[in-house]
Amino acid sequence: MSRLPQVVAVSASAVSFTAVCAACADRDSAEGYSGSTFAGRLDPDLDGGTFLCRRGHPIRVERVAGSASAEVAA
Ligand SMILES: [Zn+2]
Numbered sequence: 001m002s003r004l005p006q007v008v009a010v011s012a013s014a015v016s017f018t019a020v021c022a023a024c025a026d027r028d029s030a031e032g033y034s035g036s037t038f039a040g041r042l043d044p045d046l047d048g049g050t051f052l053c054r055r056g057h058p059i060r061v062e063r064v065a066g067s068a069s070a071e072v073a074a
Contacts, residue, residue, distance in 0.1 A: 005050070005058045012065055016041045019061070021053035 008019040017040055024036035038053045040061065048062040 005060045007060045007062060009062050009064045010042060012063060013044075014042065014063070015044055017061065019059060021055070021057050021059060023057040024053055024055055027055075 006022045008017070010017045018037055019040070021036050021038060028036045035054070038051075038059075040051045042049055042061055042063065046063070048060065051059050051061055053059060
């Protein structure tokens with residue numbers, strides 16, 4: 001099992017997110033369930049974090065830059 005953790009990108013202004021765990025999606029498709037989504041929260045001062053889906057698969061969440069920030073006025 002050398003699978004790398006899944007990486008999910010969230011927008012620069014996002015505080016909460018919903019993602020699909022790829023590992024669970026694989027498992028769910030085999031078992032016929034559809035419970036591969038999970039929700040998480042990434043505080044605004046954090047650039048990223050590692051979360052676990054409900055089955056414990058690690059998922060790396062990265063905040064993507066690009067959106068206008070109030071602190072970076074042109
Ligand atoms: Zn999972």
